Amino acid sequence: MAADRPVRRLKSLLKMTAVRLSAVYFLIFTFGAVALVWYVTNTASDLIAQQARTGIEEEKAELAQIYRVTGIVGLVRSIDRRARQPGAGLYLATDATGRIIAGNVENLQAGVLDETGSTPDTFGYSRYGETGVYHKAIADVVSLPNGMRVLVGRDQSDAQRFREVVRSALILALAAMGALALIAWFVIGRRALMRLDRMSAASSRILAGDLGERLPVLGAGDEFDRLSENLNTLLARIALLQEGLRQVSDNIAHDLKTPLARLRSKAEAAQRAAHSEETRDHLEGIITDADVMIRTFDALLMISRVEAGSHPIQKTKIDLRAIASDVAELYEPLAEEADAELCCEGGPPVEIEASRELVAQAISNLVDNALKYGRAESGRTRVGIRVEETEGLVRLAVSDSGPGIPKDKHSRVLERFYRLDESRTQPGSGLGLSLVQAIARVHGGRLLLEDAAPGLTVVLEFPKRARDGVTHDETAQ
């Protein structure tokens, strides 16, 4: 778990919209920056080359003047002098056979002297006394009438170096920016993620049934706060509507119960006064039906009262095993009458903090269901009650050997008034499991249906330490 967490966090960080968007922006920015660098360095080196060419042109003009005035001897001397000056450009004079007469170039890329005019590209050369060290240069080649060739050029190493320096500086800056961006995402993203985590933790609690829970508002007035506030308003409305609905159904149940109770009382009175056995039987039927309706309303009212949580239940330390065996004892004659075997596993006391009456009601509903609907198709019906203690949890399982419930119907049978087609012939209201579920929830536990193959196991799960209301999966940091 602990090792998983950072990996999981990183994965969820990468899934965030903000992080994805900024990754795209970073790519676009990088592309733009590279283009800029390319443009700047190229323009700058073009400029440097341009300057060099202008210099060469001027020098060529000077040398032409010298040639015109002093002839070949003066030209060679001038070249020789210029070549010796510190920081000089490139000078070379060869005779018609290609032998070097004057200048500071020792070696030249082949073919440079073959063409006259400006060299189209830079070429490699090495200076006099620097054998083996090659530089880049541009030059102009002039051919004299006697077959002599004169080369005037400018070294291009500086331009090259300039380009390299600018490029490496830019690459360094880009790398630093990337690293900074990454750190910024991580910090900003993590902050956003933490807030989102808190929001989703709150919403899972709300989903678990705690409509009183609200999304966190930090008071920063940012988009998260605005979202939370809006959702909270929405929740308040839902809670209001739900409360209204609950009250309406409560009122209906309550208002119908009063006339029903009167109806029952009147039927009783009439039964006492009746003379014929037949009339008494009819009235008995009315009383039984009224009892069924009253029981349904009672269950409905109890579910909504328990679910609403407006009346916090009183929890005391109770022994779940003792209550389970009480209920088993209560139902034992009924099981025997139905030719079923009802057994409750014994053991040391298992203490939980709960309402004794509600827990007994829940177990009684489960056993009642098991005896009614869990009848074995062949052989003797077995209903078992088991109490298990696991880490932090107490489980009470009631299993039967009946036909079970198909998996896809598991969640449906927990709905109010839902009844499986097969069980419609049996008396019942379809509220039994809903009530058990409500009881489980109000104790911070839950109700689970499991396949017992054959049969069904219904598990009531309670936390060992009493918690109010819904289960909190993971508390937000």
Add this chain to the structure above:
Amino acid sequence: MRILIIEDDREAATYLAKALKEAGHVADHAVDGEEGQHMAEGRDYDLWIVDRMLPKRDGLTVISDLRKSGARTPALILSALGQVDDRVEGLKAGGDDYLTKPYAMSELLARAEVLGRRRASGEVETSYQVGDLELDRLSHEVRRAGKPIVLQPREFRLLEYLMKHAGQVVTRTMLLENVWDYHFDPQTNVIDVHVSRLRSKIEREFDGPLLHTVRGSGYIMRDGG
């Protein structure tokens, strides 16, 4: 029995008073907490039937005030609040029984009868006798016509309760509350099965029925028809 009804709902009170009169009791009616307390202090009643929510003075306050001044009259609390804890609260305040509204009249009558009569009997008995059936509470022995009958512990408590209230109607909820000490609603009438089991043990090999079913209400222990 002389019964005081403290209830602000006049219609419900009239209906209740009529049923009590039909059952052979005399009923007085107070419409609020103050009047009720005044009437309870001024006259010796066999039973108070008190609505929990009353104008001027809350039903539970009335009962606990009366108890503080030494009154021992049994009190039956009526309430629209049906939660388990409401019941505990009511009994803590000095009530002797608690019934959730709306109630079945037979249930109320049976409880009123048991509560009122409890006071009349007063002392604690160590043995009960109904016809030729005897139950010794100390030795846990049950005999009918001199022949011992073996009962399970729960059956013994069931019989004990029924015999203690011999001649009175005892409802299924009363049995669940007093014999099992639970107040929840078992979906099926499990109590009936327990009772019929007990009945077969005390009646099968003997003459004459003792444990009778009262239709629509519950059971009654009585010698003869």
